[in-house]
Amino acid sequence: xxxxxxxxxFLGSLIIVLVLLCSSFYFLAPKLQxxxxxxxxxxxxxxxxxxxxxxxxxxxxxxxxxxxxxxLSLPRDIWIPAIRAxxxxxxxxxxxxxxxxxxxxxxxxxxxxxxxxxxSLFKDLIDTVGGINVEVANPFTDEKYPIVGKEDDLCxxxxxxxxxxxxxHFVQGKQLMNGETALQFVRSRNAVGDEGTDIAxxxxxxxxxxxxxxKLLSTQVLSNSKVLMNLYxxxxxxxxxxxxxxxxxxxxxxxxxxxxxxxxxxxxxxYIKFSQNNKRYDFQYVFIPVSGNWNEFQNWLKKGI
Numbered sequence: 652x653x654x655x656x657x658x659x660x661f662l663g664s665l666i667i668v669l670v671l672l673c674s675s676f677y678f679l680a681p682k683l684q685x686x687x688x689x690x691x692x693x694x695x696x697x698x699x700x701x702x703x704x705x706x707x708x709x710x711x712x713x714x715x716x717x718x719x720x721x722x723l724s725l726p727r728d729i730w731i732p733a734i735r736a737x738x739x740x741x742x743x744x745x746x747x748x749x750x751x752x753x754x755x756x757x758x759x760x761x762x763x764x765x766x767x768x769x770x771s772l773f774k775d776l777i778d779t780v781g782g783i784n785v786e787v788a789n790p791f792t793d794e795k796y797p798i799v800g801k802e803d804d805l806c807x808x809x810x811x812x813x814x815x816x817x818x819x820h821f822v823q824g825k826q827l828m829n830g831e832t833a834l835q836f837v838r839s840r841n842a843v844g845d846e847g848t849d850i851a852x853x854x855x856x857x858x859x860x861x862x863x864x865x866k867l868l869s870t871q872v873l874s875n876s877k878v879l880m881n882l883y884x885x886x887x888x889x890x891x892x893x894x895x896x897x898x899x900x901x902x903x904x905x906x907x908x909x910x911x912x913x914x915x916x917x918x919x920x921x922y923i924k925f926s927q928n929n930k931r932y933d934f935q936y937v938f939i940p941v942s943g944n945w946n947e948f949q950n951w952l953k954k955g956i
Contacts, residue, residue, distance in 0.1 A: 680900035687713045690754055690762035692742055694769055703743040710758055712956045713905055720909050721956040723916040724856060726849040729757055730937035737937060759949035764894045772889035774830030779881050780872050783833060783862040786825045791846035793819040793839040833859055857915045916955060922948035
């Protein structure tokens, strides 16, 4: 199948688990010699109104020179002039080729490979490890969280279609989340105030990544062979990628060796702003570069990876 939002959620630590499962091959794996960029896409998959929209997009850069893994989160609403649409539609319209060129136009980096996942993988992984502890920095309420399967419900004539949605509420502080709750936490986009923005969603995604990474590397998980094998089976059943077996081993070895040097990045607010109700962007809510192009951000990114 594919990959999800999860990718955002835990790529580095997930591959570390794969390395541990394949430890007999790890020492035989050749070292990574060249810089590699991987485009990670998370989509809703079956059961969602737009199964191929990639609401989570991350560019993972592996740099052998600095022995660093950098994971850049990209807002779904970035405007791409070449396709006159938002970034999250590129995969839907043109698969990896169009998604790759669109991401390259923003970051200045052309991905070598892609990985795609759907939301069910994220949920299953968290449930398999017994949930994760997440620190909720800001409490928020979302009264329009979509209910899967209700997308076309006419709600008995209710013009507001309230039956299509449920209300989410997250309190401040650390809490144990199962897969479904963590999925709601990272997907919510209709909260009142600052937590309703894409930037806030990125921050929540990264919190979940860190929490999942911590859980995956815990003794509770690593010492349980049954859990490890279940994780392996889940990952393999959901994964869609163009990375071949030889390169997979190289990447596994590199990420294992760089596990203490994994860096999470977001586009700094000084380089990005939003536009709304502008004819130039078809009156959509979109993110655009502050200076009119992405050059300054690209220079910043190259120095950071």
